[in-house]
Amino acid sequence: MPKQIYDVLIVGSGHSGGMAAGVLTQKGLRVLMLNAGPVPDLEKDRVFKPTHELPYRGFGNPNAHLDHVFQANEFNANTWVNEKEVPYSHAPDAPYNWVRVRLLGGRSLFWARQSFRLSDFEFKAANYPGGAGDNWPISLADLDPYYSRVEQQFRVVGRKEGWPQFPDGNFTAGVEGTDSECQKRMTAVANKMGIPVSRMRAALGDNGLASSLNLSIPGALATGKLDIVPNAVVREVTVDKNTGRATGVHFLDRHTRREMHASARVVILAAGTLESTRLLLNSGIANSSGLIGHYLIDQLYGCTVVAAMPEARDGKANPALIGGGLFMPRFRNLGKDEKRNFRGGYCLPMGTGSTPDAKYFPEYGPALQKKLDSYAGACITGGIYGEVLPRYENHVRINKSQQDAWGIPTLHIEARYGENERNLCKDAADTMEELYKACGFEILVKSDKVNPPGYSIHELGTCRMGDDPKKSVLNKWNQSHDIKNLLVVDGSAFVTGGWQNPTMTILALSMRASEHLAEEMGKGNL
Amino acid sequence: MQRRRFVQAVTTAAAAAGTISAQQAPAPAKITTIAPEAAADPTVRFFTAAQFATLKSLSALLQPAANGRPGAIEAGAAEFLDFLIGASPKPRQTLYRSGLDHLDTESRRLFKKPFTEITADQADKILRPLLVPWTFDPPSNPHQRFLADVRADVRTATQNSKEMSQVAATANRRRRGPGGPAPYWLPIDPTR
Ligand SMILES: Cc1cc2nc3c(=O)[nH]c(=O)nc-3n(C[C@H](O)[C@H](O)[C@H](O)COP(=O)(O)OP(=O)(O)OC[C@H]3O[C@@H](n4cnc5c(N)ncnc54)[C@H](O)[C@@H]3O)c2cc1C
Numbered sequence: 001m002p003k004q005i006y007d008v009l010i011v012g013s014g015h016s017g018g019m020a021a022g023v024l025t026q027k028g029l030r031v032l033m034l035n036a037g038p039v040p041d042l043e044k045d046r047v048f049k050p051t052h053e054l055p056y057r058g059f060g061n062p063n064a065h066l067d068h069v070f071q072a073n074e075f076n077a078n079t080w081v082n083e084k085e086v087p088y089s090h091a092p093d094a095p096y097n098w099v100r101v102r103l104l105g106g107r108s109l110f111w112a113r114q115s116f117r118l119s120d121f122e123f124k125a126a127n128y129p130g131g132a133g134d135n136w137p138i139s140l141a142d143l144d145p146y147y148s149r150v151e152q153q154f155r156v157v158g159r160k161e162g163w164p165q166f167p168d169g170n171f172t173a174g175v176e177g178t179d180s181e182c183q184k185r186m187t188a189v190a191n192k193m194g195i196p197v198s199r200m201r202a203a204l205g206d207n208g209l210a211s212s213l214n215l216s217i218p219g220a221l222a223t224g225k226l227d228i229v230p231n232a233v234v235r236e237v238t239v240d241k242n243t244g245r246a247t248g249v250h251f252l253d254r255h256t257r258r259e260m261h262a263s264a265r266v267v268i269l270a271a272g273t274l275e276s277t278r279l280l281l282n283s284g285i286a287n288s289s290g291l292i293g294h295y296l297i298d299q300l301y302g303c304t305v306v307a308a309m310p311e312a313r314d315g316k317a318n319p320a321l322i323g324g325g326l327f328m329p330r331f332r333n334l335g336k337d338e339k340r341n342f343r344g345g346y347c348l349p350m351g352t353g354s355t356p357d358a359k360y361f362p363e364y365g366p367a368l369q370k371k372l373d374s375y376a377g378a379c380i381t382g383g384i385y386g387e388v389l390p391r392y393e394n395h396v397r398i399n400k401s402q403q404d405a406w407g408i409p410t411l412h413i414e415a416r417y418g419e420n421e422r423n424l425c426k427d428a429a430d431t432m433e434e435l436y437k438a439c440g441f442e443i444l445v446k447s448d449k450v451n452p453p454g455y456s457i458h459e460l461g462t463c464r465m466g467d468d469p470k471k472s473v474l475n476k477w478n479q480s481h482d483i484k485n486l487l488v489v490d491g492s493a494f495v496t497g498g499w500q501n502p503t504m505t506i507l508a509l510s511m512r513a514s515e516h517l518a519e520e521m522g523k524g525n526l
Numbered sequence: 527m528q529r530r531r532f533v534q535a536v537t538t539a540a541a542a543a544g545t546i547s548a549q550q551a552p553a554p555a556k557i558t559t560i561a562p563e564a565a566a567d568p569t570v571r572f573f574t575a576a577q578f579a580t581l582k583s584l585s586a587l588l589q590p591a592a593n594g595r596p597g598a599i600e601a602g603a604a605e606f607l608d609f610l611i612g613a614s615p616k617p618r619q620t621l622y623r624s625g626l627d628h629l630d631t632e633s634r635r636l637f638k639k640p641f642t643e644i645t646a647d648q649a650d651k652i653l654r655p656l657l658v659p660w661t662f663d664p665p666s667n668p669h670q671r672f673l674a675d676v677r678a679d680v681r682t683a684t685q686n687s688k689e690m691s692q693v694a695a696t697a698n699r700r701r702r703g704p705g706g707p708a709p710y711w712l713p714i715d716p717t718r
Binding site: 037038039040044045046047048049050051052053054056057058059061062063074075076077078079103230255302304358359360361362363364365366369445447449 | 561587590592662674682686688707711714715
């Protein structure tokens with residue numbers, strides 16, 4: 001007999017795992033959380049330092065094994081998963097940026113807190129001629145009450161607009177402030193072009209921190225129902241051969257590599273999209289559909305178009321003239337008759353009042369400095385968050401010839417963007433150029449290129465949900481079709497990715513799945 | 527060792543340790559230290575003497591001192607890059623080495639002098655064709671790529687230098703952007 005049998009075992013402690021722990025312990029269930037890394041101490045583990053005191057002057061250690069983590073710098077280099085310790089592979093011509101954190105709290109410690117809902121243009125994409133992908137088994141109406149509670153918990157602020165492609169949230173506060181002349185001009189021109197203009201929506205959290213470490217895990221611990229084991233690297237989900245039910249997991253101690261088994265009535269995977277998938281593939285379970293690992297999605301980040309407001313150049317930039325951001329939510333492929341050479345859409349997040357990067361001027365020395373002085377504070381920067389088509393071919397599989405530091409087989413990731421993404425990016429860059437020109441701005445650089453897949457850190461899919469067990473891995477409650485007491489509550493369940501940063505949706509799905517699970521367990525159905 | 531003698535030995539060792547720690551009881555005076563840069567000069571170890579001289583001249587052209595702000599020379603950018611590139615993966619080392627060699631070769635071809643001895647106008651004749659407008663992907667020509675990289679690296683090494691931060695502090699301006707103070711994550715205690 002196992003020493004303890006928990007009601008629920010959760011693998012992972014980020015947004016998705018933290019939310020599940022919060023909900024389930026509040027419902028009175030005994031929960032065990034296993035997390036691969038240590039517990040950070042935000043007071044002791046961080047010290048304020050000027051860049052010149054860092055050993056590499058802010059360049060970072062060139063051998064830090066963070067080759068794919070574009071977001072890494074010398075200040076935060078010690079927080080990301082070391083790619084030598086937990087490697088992964090991809091084809092040389094198809095790079096993939098997989099950005100991971102194994103501290104307790106996962107990536108919730110570092111996210112930028114941009115907070116959006118998906119709309120039915122994404123949940124029911126197949127119902128629209130320009131939709132990017134299949135339908136989810138749920139709609140916005142199903143998720144709306146959960147979004148509302150998550151937004152309240154995370155204290156999301158935003159401006160209500162009433163636009164169907166940009167569903168309003170349960171905002172703690174609106175976005176105040178008067179527009180600069182530049183913002184006003186851009187808004188007027190964009191509206192003329194049929195582009196709506198709003199403001200960024202973001203989670204305030206508590207003191208600027210909106211992580212599981214401060215918003216969900218403390219409450220769960222306070223119930224006395226949550227046990228957390230840090231440094232527990234889960235290797236495999238175990239299943240009873242007779243009943244076909246999940247029984248727990250095998251894990252290795254991060255330091256000693258000692259292996260142990262933890263038992264529970266229900267297993268929840270919340271290890272982050274691709275880690276949960278890796279765990280399922282390594283366990284060889286829950287895959288009667290053959291779809292685990294497929295339909296990997298993320299979001300397009302890039303399409304740099306930078307311009308300058310001539311009136312603000314040469315020291316004339318001031319807050320009344322230029323400054324502040326604009327957020328232009330999706331405006332393509334919303335109409336039934338719209339004909340484009342791509343499906344899906346993108347948003348345009350924009351900033352005004354910045355100084356351009358020196359790399360944009362083919363100059364050096366005093367001439368370069370003259371340019372930088374002239375353009376200081378006068379620039380408008382734009383990029384996109386764009387939709388990626390969910391494709392069967394974009395997938396992950398186990399790389400049997402490579403193992404991580406704990407002897408666990410690693411992932412091979414195969415993801416490529418195609419013609420749809422290229423056409424979408426071209427449209428976005430051309431649209432930004434048209435907008436800037438109509439505003440009377442000077443274009444400094446224009447590119448329709450985007451970063452490699454994964455760069456957005458919004459990897460989604462690979463265990464898509466659906467009503468048909470032959471065409472999906474999970475049901476609409478994030479439960480495995482094959483193993484009812486096994487759930488996956490992170491971004492793996494996504495059917496379409498949308499252009500919206502996904503965390504609010506991950507949190508709402510995890511909350512919904514966990515409440516349903518508690519109800520079913522209460523009824524004795526699991 | 528017999529059990530009794532073993533216990534005795536352990537007890538004696540423990541008592542000795544206790545004595546030592548008891549002797550340490552009054553807190554020693556706070557030991558202060560300084561950074562190695564405050565006491566010593568960096569040694570150039572990676573580039574050849576000729577390559578390093580070219581890098582130093584180049585860095586002065588790319589990022590001269592201006593308006594009371596230190597330039598690459600004052601900030602020791604070339605010395606720092608010798609260390610950084612020396613610690614970098616091979617492809618980056620090769621890019622730098624061949625990029626510097628190319629500048630010197632061009633200088634000798636065009637002006638019959640090493641790069642370190644030509645005028646700024648002459649250097650411009652070599653550098654200008656290598657400066658290309660920004661594109662999302664770096665230039666495929668290695669010499670153009672080198673110039674794009676070294677231009678950015680010299681700038682960052684200068685901006686992030688102690689010399690620059692001292693100027694900013696003297697000017698009583700709050701440092702923003704590159705070089706300014708930020709929370710640094712220490713390595714997480716490996717035993718935690
Ligand atoms: C710099 C940055 C900026 C971002 N900005 C935004 C934004 O503005 N808006 C937005 O919506 N999203 C943003 N994101 C993405 C967002 O952080 C993620 O969508 C979200 O945090 C994912 O949560 P998760 O719980 O699914 O996964 P994670 O946070 O990755 O948590 C997974 C946890 O599982 C654990 N784990 C993994 N493998 C194992 C194993 N084998 N055994 C045991 N434990 C394991 C890890 O230790 C980790 O704690 C950003 C991310 C980053 C890094």
